[in-house]
Amino acid sequence: MATAVRSRIRTLKIDGRDVSAREDETILELAEENGIFIPTLCRIEGLSLVGACRLCLVEVAGMNKLVPACLTYATEGMEVFTDSERLRNYRRMILELLFSEGNHICAICVSNGKCELQALAQRLGMDHVRFANLQQERLVDMTHERFVVDRNRCILCARCVRVCDEIEWAHTWDIKGRGVDARVITDLDTPWGESDTCTSCGKCVRVCPVGAIVEKGRAVGEMAKRHDFLPHLAKMREAKK
Amino acid sequence: MIPQEELAKIASAEKEKQSKFEYQIRVCMAAGCLSQHKDQIKLALEAAVKEQGLEDTVKVKGVGCMGLCAQGPLVSVEPGNILYEKVSPADAAEIVAGLDKKPVERLRCDNQQPFFTRQVRVVLENSGVIDPENIEEYITADGYEALGQALTEMSPAQVIDEIVASGLRGRGGGGYPTGLKWSTVAKAISDRKYVVCNADEGDPGAFMDRSVLESDPHRVLEGMAIAGYAIGANMGYVYCRAEYPLAIERLKQAIRQAKRLHLLGESIFGTGFNFDVEIRLGAGAFVCGEETALMASIEGRRGSPRPRPPYPSDHGLWGEPTLINNVETYANVAPIIRNGGAWFAGIGTESSKGTKVFALAGQIKNTGLIEVPMGTTLREIVEEIGGGTTTEAGFKAVQTGGPSGGCIPEKHLDTPVDYASLAKLGSIMGSGGMIVMDHTSSMVDVARYFMEFCMSESCGKCIPCRVGTAQMYNLLTKIAKGNGTIRDLELLEQLCDLVRSTSLCGLGQSAPNPVLSTLRYFREEYLAKLVDTTSPNGKTAPDGHAS
Ligand SMILES: Cc1cc2nc3c(=O)[nH]c(=O)nc-3n(C[C@H](O)[C@H](O)[C@H](O)COP(=O)(O)O)c2cc1C
Ligand code: SF4
Ligand code: SF4
Numbered sequence: 001m002a003t004a005v006r007s008r009i010r011t012l013k014i015d016g017r018d019v020s021a022r023e024d025e026t027i028l029e030l031a032e033e034n035g036i037f038i039p040t041l042c043r044i045e046g047l048s049l050v051g052a053c054r055l056c057l058v059e060v061a062g063m064n065k066l067v068p069a070c071l072t073y074a075t076e077g078m079e080v081f082t083d084s085e086r087l088r089n090y091r092r093m094i095l096e097l098l099f100s101e102g103n104h105i106c107a108i109c110v111s112n113g114k115c116e117l118q119a120l121a122q123r124l125g126m127d128h129v130r131f132a133n134l135q136q137e138r139l140v141d142m143t144h145e146r147f148v149v150d151r152n153r154c155i156l157c158a159r160c161v162r163v164c165d166e167i168e169w170a171h172t173w174d175i176k177g178r179g180v181d182a183r184v185i186t187d188l189d190t191p192w193g194e195s196d197t198c199t200s201c202g203k204c205v206r207v208c209p210v211g212a213i214v215e216k217g218r219a220v221g222e223m224a225k226r227h228d229f230l231p232h233l234a235k236m237r238e239a240k241k
Numbered sequence: 242m243i244p245q246e247e248l249a250k251i252a253s254a255e256k257e258k259q260s261k262f263e264y265q266i267r268v269c270m271a272a273g274c275l276s277q278h279k280d281q282i283k284l285a286l287e288a289a290v291k292e293q294g295l296e297d298t299v300k301v302k303g304v305g306c307m308g309l310c311a312q313g314p315l316v317s318v319e320p321g322n323i324l325y326e327k328v329s330p331a332d333a334a335e336i337v338a339g340l341d342k343k344p345v346e347r348l349r350c351d352n353q354q355p356f357f358t359r360q361v362r363v364v365l366e367n368s369g370v371i372d373p374e375n376i377e378e379y380i381t382a383d384g385y386e387a388l389g390q391a392l393t394e395m396s397p398a399q400v401i402d403e404i405v406a407s408g409l410r411g412r413g414g415g416g417y418p419t420g421l422k423w424s425t426v427a428k429a430i431s432d433r434k435y436v437v438c439n440a441d442e443g444d445p446g447a448f449m450d451r452s453v454l455e456s457d458p459h460r461v462l463e464g465m466a467i468a469g470y471a472i473g474a475n476m477g478y479v480y481c482r483a484e485y486p487l488a489i490e491r492l493k494q495a496i497r498q499a500k501r502l503h504l505l506g507e508s509i510f511g512t513g514f515n516f517d518v519e520i521r522l523g524a525g526a527f528v529c530g531e532e533t534a535l536m537a538s539i540e541g542r543r544g545s546p547r548p549r550p551p552y553p554s555d556h557g558l559w560g561e562p563t564l565i566n567n568v569e570t571y572a573n574v575a576p577i578i579r580n581g582g583a584w585f586a587g588i589g590t591e592s593s594k595g596t597k598v599f600a601l602a603g604q605i606k607n608t609g610l611i612e613v614p615m616g617t618t619l620r621e622i623v624e625e626i627g628g629g630t631t632t633e634a635g636f637k638a639v640q641t642g643g644p645s646g647g648c649i650p651e652k653h654l655d656t657p658v659d660y661a662s663l664a665k666l667g668s669i670m671g672s673g674g675m676i677v678m679d680h681t682s683s684m685v686d687v688a689r690y691f692m693e694f695c696m697s698e699s700c701g702k703c704i705p706c707r708v709g710t711a712q713m714y715n716l717l718t719k720i721a722k723g724n725g726t727i728r729d730l731e732l733l734e735q736l737c738d739l740v741r742s743t744s745l746c747g748l749g750q751s752a753p754n755p756v757l758s759t760l761r762y763f764r765e766e767y768l769a770k771l772v773d774t775t776s777p778n779g780k781t782a783p784d785g786h787a788s
């Protein structure tokens with residue numbers, strides 16, 4: 001029988017509600033346990049945390065900086081606010097920035113109706129974009145036998161990079177370039193279809209939150225994704241190490 | 242053999258060697274002057290000495306930066322305290338011939354002007370005086386004495402106490418108390434710890450760290466070794482940008498020399514304490530100066546920041562406790578140990594101790610490198626030490642802190658330079674870049690310039706900084722071109738707030754500062770550039786807001 005690791009218990013407040021937590025639980029996990037919604041994009045259960053999307057930022061009483069809920073552990077007596085007017089504004093604006101960065105015309109996307117970005121925009125009430133589109137042209141790579149990557153729809157969450165490295169152990173994906181020129185690449189920026197490392201397992205397709213990495217031959221709105229395989233596989237990988 | 246004796250022996254041998262020369266001619270061999278003459282002046286002087294048969298009495302030596310780069314190439318003569326400016330190889334014979342007669346008046350540079358007399362040199366005490374390529378000269382100037390003292394007479398805790406007592410704060414921009422940082426890393430329990438020196442210096446216009454490394458590299462190594470002893474580390478890395486070839490060359494040479502004399506390496510001074518230093522090169526990404534990105538880069542990964550906590554002090558290089566400080570911070574360590582923390586705390590102000598090195602640039606007469614006590618006012622720096630603006634347009638603003646800082650207008654020139662005062666004005670001390678602007682500069686353009694820098698240096702990891710800086714840049718461009726509306730200005734201000742509050746690392750968090758500070762002091766310049774904000778009923782409000 002596995003012995004349980006002892007973990008101290010903390011009590012704290014989230015949005016005025018008293019909750020108890022193990023010391024190794026993050027604010028995000030606690031919120032989810034307690035049915036409190038905090039938006040996330042870069043986080044996905046089963047992969048390492050990068051704190052890159054900044055959508056999960058919350059306010060903590062007594063701290064002047066916002067903290068990412070996905071990476072911040074519960075401490076005793078902490079008072080967390082997840083849904084202030086200020087946070088709602090920031091979250092909408094972050095989504096606006098994402099929409100202004102690439103091609104996010106949902107009506108013509110294979111992931112229409114099945115996209116995490118689109119769903120968040122609807123849920124958070126982001127109904128228009130005040131910024132001019134950056135009009136970048138990024139490469140679409142169709143060289144892979146079964147998959148396509150359209151970098152114009154990529155939001156650089158790095159889920160593909162992480163799943164490929166941490167779960168599939170192939171490390172086909174990486175990120176190249178800086179600022180708005182940053183983009184996902186396969187191998188050393190060579191066509192995906194020529195990759196020596198890609199096992200064609202399709203995990204990147206399943207974790208990509210938007211219509212950036214998709215299966216070939218899908219029509220508009222057809223590309224549904226499931227990543228419930230991940231937590232299970234992550235545990236197996238952990239055990240192997 | 243005890244270290245003090247060992248060092249004294251080297252020093253006295255070196256002094257004897259030098260005492261046979263009646264004159265020393267010192268030629269600046271730091272990057273600023275070298276860019277103008279390569280090593281031609283030194284060669285010409287040596288040739289002139291030879292020609293006039295003075296090899297036995299006159300020594301020509303290369304030294305580090307003398308500070309007044311605007312008047313370079315600089316050459317000084319000792320004894321006599323004579324400084325020559327704008328020297329060319331053709332002047333060599335005249336300078337040598339004038340040694341025991343009259344100095345060459347047409348080349349004289351007044352070294353009694355405020356530029357020199359108002360400075361207090363701690364970090365730069367050896368710059369322009371000793372030959373940076375010669376460890377014996379450093380030792381003659383009390384070099385490595387502090388290391389010996391720390392290793393043989395002090396416990397690590399006593400070393401840290403001295404740093405705490407000095408009140409030294411980090412010179413890399415953040416101003417974090419150095420003693421506290423050292424004691425935190427010292428407390429961390431691990432068999433392996435690291436000392437890292439941040440020599441990435443990516444701010445446009447800044448060259449303080451480069452100059453220290455070029456002019457007095459051993460001082461930085463000594464500071465790192467003392468830090469290693471204090472926190473319990475045996476390995477140090479200097480992360481230096483590859484664009485600094487001369488600094489890297491001198492540093493490499495210094496490491497070799499120190500190892501030869503067992504001042505680095507195994508069992509330093511025979512105490513059993515080992516400390517080795519290696520150099521790692523950065524590829525010139527500004528963000529690699531951020532500590533977590535820097536460490537990722539040393540580990541061979543993509544140089545992008547990660548969220549903190551965990552801090553480097555408990556999870557740094559390869560997951561081990563790591564001390565990371567700036568070049569200038571380490572350069573202060575040896576004098577603090579030599580003279581005591583109380584001595585250092587006697588310089589500067591209540592909250593900011595010691596001195597600060599600044600690189601003066603822009604429309605100012607005396608561009609170059611200066612070191613002043615904390616608490617010196619901006620006016621003293623700009624008007625007295627810097628000699629005022631070069632143009633007739635007159636002073637408009639001084640920019641401190643580079644892309645993370647802000648512009649300070651004339652009315653605040655009497656502010657003393659310390660961490661808190663500059664922050665209150667919406668700028669930061671930063672690493673020491675100081676750019677003076679006259680009335681011909683447009684503040685919108687200044688803000689746009691720095692935003693362009695942040696946009697292209699953003700690592701791209703987090704959304705607010707990656708896309709936010711690009712959108713702010715576009716809005717600033719629109720406004721600068723006269724196409725912006727009051728809506729654009731509002732949007733710009735909202736973005737400033739967003740990017741500052743939500744970005745992952747310091748680059749994004751401080752990227753709005755140049756915009757915010759120019760909006761704070763020069764808002765009318767922005768408003769004047771907006772397209773006529775006529776309201777539906779045809780009236781324009783005086784403040785530019787449509788009524
Ligand atoms: C974008 C960015 C760039 C930075 N660049 C430098 C740099 O070039 N040199 C430096 O010493 N510190 C730099 N820093 C600060 C470092 O992260 C770190 O705080 C510093 O090296 C600590 O040393 P100190 O305590 O001695 O100042 C930078 C920080 C940020 C956010
Ligand atoms: S391709 Fe998809 S998973 Fe990969 S970084 Fe872009 S949006 Fe994220
Ligand atoms: S703030 Fe900018 S530089 Fe820092 S992590 Fe985010 S994108 Fe990268």
Ligand code: FES
Pocket residue numbers: 039040041042043050051052053054055056057068069070071
């Ligand atoms: S989910 Fe926390 S930063 Fe993206």
